[in-house]
Amino acid sequence: MPEHVTPVPSPCVSLCKMNRDTGFCEGCLRTIEEIVAWGRADDDYKRAVWAQLRLREQTIDFD
Structure with missing residues (x-):
């Protein structure tokens, strides 16, 4: 992602699956809090x- 892209x-x-072991979404690697x-x-x-x-x-x- 370019550093200054807005928005x-x-x-x-669109691969939304939270991994219980890591706490990250397996599609985007974000935490539920970040999502x-x-x-x-x-x-x-x-x-x-x-x-x-x-x-x-x-x-x-x-x-």
């Missing part, structure tokens, strides 16, 4: 979530 796009990929907050969050918050998602992609394996 910040949602990371949702709930997204609609009302400002762009700075959303960019911070995107930064976390990049880190999670490198470290989380659902297999």
Whole structure:
């Protein structure tokens, strides 16, 4: 995601399944708190979530 895109796009990929072990959605890697907050969050918050998602992609394996 480009750093200064406005509005910040949602990371949702329509594969909504919360993993009990990790606490992350298996589709977008967000927590339930991040998912709930997204609609009302400002762009700075959303960019911070995107930064976390990049880190999670490198470290989380659902297999």
